[in-house]
Amino acid sequence: MEIGQVIKKIRTNKNITQQSLANAIGMTRPYIARIESGKNSISSDKLTEILDYCNVSYNEFFYMKNDYKKESKMNDYNKVIKLYYEKNMEGISKIKDEAKRKYEENNDIFLRHLYILCHCMENDLDVNKIDKEYTQEITDYLLSIDDWCYYELVVLNNFLFLFSPAPALLMSKNLLKYAEKYKELNSDTKVLSYLLFNLLELSIKNNDFESAKTLLNATKTYTKKNTEFFELTLSLFYEGMLNIVDDFIMEGIEKCNKSLDIFRTLSNEYFYTKLKEDLDQLLKKKLSAKK
Incomplete structure (x- = not known):
């Protein structure tokens, strides 16, 4: 749909007249009519005012504009x-x-x-x-953007398999900045939490425990809602892993096992098996270090 068509749809669905909308945002009724018919354009400021008055978010507006598709x-x-x-x-x-x-x-x-x-x-x-040039091109692009938007999260998500630990963890700094800045925006939760947990796992496997702790704190902040059960369970597991790293071994094992029990209860065999292997490998490392 065109912008004017969406505005008209929102207005009529909310039982708002063109005159009421015009009065609310300081425009004339004929001008509103021309916007809705596509004869006049609208500034971003006025669009914001219209959406605020109609109690519609930008996310909803663009979802409607794209015919209710992502x-x-x-x-x-x-x-x-x-x-x-x-x-x-x-x-x-x-x-x-x-x-x-x-x-x-x-x-x-x-x-x-x-x-x-x-x-x-x-x-x-x-x-x-x-092609190594393509890997470098994606790396250069992500590192060149200081303030990531949702698109940069998607790019990192799609190409994470390309990166060795060093550049991947370097990119996590921008990921953390994004998580902090947009923590109240709910639409990006899944892709962001996926990246946070993958980088968290990567940092632990590469013994970069300071990065792991920073990522865990960001993850716990971002997934603080009790409805995000899957993310909370993963956070508990990695909190246990870092407890083990810091020699609070029994406490850490208890947290990890609690998470594993939940995944087993939910019949999530993939995560149960994968995380159990990660836990066993970390415990073997700790045991070897003490010999």
Whole structure:
């Protein structure tokens, strides 16, 4: 839908007349009518005023504008990932060629990243086969952005498999800045928590325990709602892991086992097995260090 159409839909759904809306935001009724019909444009300030008056968030507005679908660009990323798991390399190749063609037309960095993701999928996510220039390009892009937005989270999420521990943990600084700045914004919870936990696991496996503690604190702050049961359970597990690192071994094992019991009760075999292996490896390390 066009912006004017969405404004009209919101207004009529809220039983607000054009005149009432015009009075509320200091415009004339005919001007509101021309905006709704697409004959006049609207400034971002006035759009904000309209949404505030109608009690509608920007997220809702753009969701409606995109015909009640998630933003179409992000859908393209998801489409490629889905095709990869379906082993549909022909479909990935078509998207790759189309992304290249469109990128050459309008220089949209999203299309460049989509092209690189397709290249990675075509090479079965094998870092030894993926063009090193592409890995460097993604790294340079993420490190060049000081204040990340949701898009940068998605890029890191999609390309995390490319990075060795050092650059990945360096990027976690921007991730933490984002988590702090946008902690009241709920729409990015899943992708952000996924990245936080993956980087937390990476830092522990690479003995970077200071980074791990910082990431754990950020994770606990971001997932403080009791409804985020899965994230809280993972946080408890990694809190136990760091207790073990700090030689509070029995306390740490108790927390880890409590988390593992929850995953087993929920029949989440993947996480139970994976985390149990991580715990066993850490305990072996501690035992070896004491010999």
